[in-house]
Ligand SMILES: NC(=O)C1=CN([C@@H]2O[C@H](COP(=O)(O)OP(=O)(O)OC[C@H]3O[C@@H](n4cnc5c(N)ncnc54)[C@H](OP(=O)(O)O)[C@@H]3O)[C@@H](O)[C@H]2O)C=CC1
């Protein structure tokens with residue numbers, strides 16, 4: 055199939071190229087830019103010499119319409135305007151940004167501080183958390199790829215919430231991310247001299263992923279809840295680790311929680327349930343499409359500690375997008391990671 059990537063020069067776009075280059079179903083990859091038309095892609099990214107030697111192209115609707123799949127890996131606020139004219143025109147659209155995730159435009163505007171996409175287009179979008187929504191993803195023409203934090207949080211919590219094994223009324227989620235989660239433009243907080251040897255909280259109680267997580271818990275677990283969710287910046291390149299705390303329902307054992315997770319993800323190749331905390335950490339998932347999940351019950355408080363670990367660029371962005379493409383076209387759940395080297 056022929057694939058176009060808008061936002062190819064960003065971190066998500068670079069990982070998409072790495073995956074797609076070895077994907078058996080992909081015969082051609084075209085790369086689009088809003089700022090560097092004509093620049094030979096590999097001249098900017100040495101690890102892609104001989105792999106992506108094509109020039110960056112200007113974003114053009116006539117060209118985009120001809121692809122089988124178009125990935126948009128742009129900052130929020132871009133695709134809400136760019137994609138509506140393309141929906142239903144031919145290519146399957148997989149958007150990595152937050153622009154089509156929230157079903158309520160007022161909620162998007164409140165949390166993102168930007169104008170929402172038209173309601174009729176939002177209504178057509180399907181939330182692409184592959185492990186939980188493959189059936190709908192298969193039919194969709196516009197897929198809203200989940201955010202990075204929501205991927206780690208939801209994959210680890212949804213099974214336990216759906217089976218009513220933990221109490222949704224007191225969910226506390228403490229999440230940490232590497233710097234690449236913030237994209238390739240340094241800001242004061244992500245600049246090396248600020249982030250290195252530091253550890254900081256940001257967007258305290260106001261993170262835009264709060265409504266996305268609550269919406270997905272309602273959608274997939276059938277539970278309405280208000281979460282406490284906070285995010286922290288860790289001086290590492292990539293990776294997310296989220297630790298959630300919730301009271302365990304009366305009579306539920308740790309064994310029951312573990313088996314619920316194991317049963318849910320038995321047929322999902324990219325989720326691993328780990329039982330030993332020593333084998334859990336962002337280094338174990340770097341560059342991979344895995345989400346690792348650990349659950350332990352604190353016997354003193356009868357609260358569960360639920361940990362989800364992903365590579366935010368891969369499981370949270372590009373890899374999840376490729377999984378969505380595979381599901382849409384009924385392709386094997388492969389990623390083709392082996393040959394193309396890492397950038398970071
Ligand atoms: N980084 C991560 O871990 C994750 C990111 N995401 C989401 O994926 C999306 C991409 O993230 P990421 O790759 O990190 O972002 P980056 O900031 O690294 O890259 C975004 C790219 O978008 C292009 N771009 C910027 N402005 C515009 C515009 N107005 N019109 C068209 N293209 C534009 C730029 O390329 P050019 O100048 O060449 O046009 C830029 O390289 C974001 O929405 C992010 O929230 C989701 C999950 C994880």
Ligand SMILES: CC(=O)N[C@@H](CCC(=O)OP(=O)(O)O)C(=O)O
Nearest residue numbers: 130151152201202231232235236
């Ligand atoms: C470390 C860091 O800054 N991470 C970003 C994640 C951005 C993201 O994925 O947000 P979208 O929902 O807009 O796609 C953040 O916390 O805002």
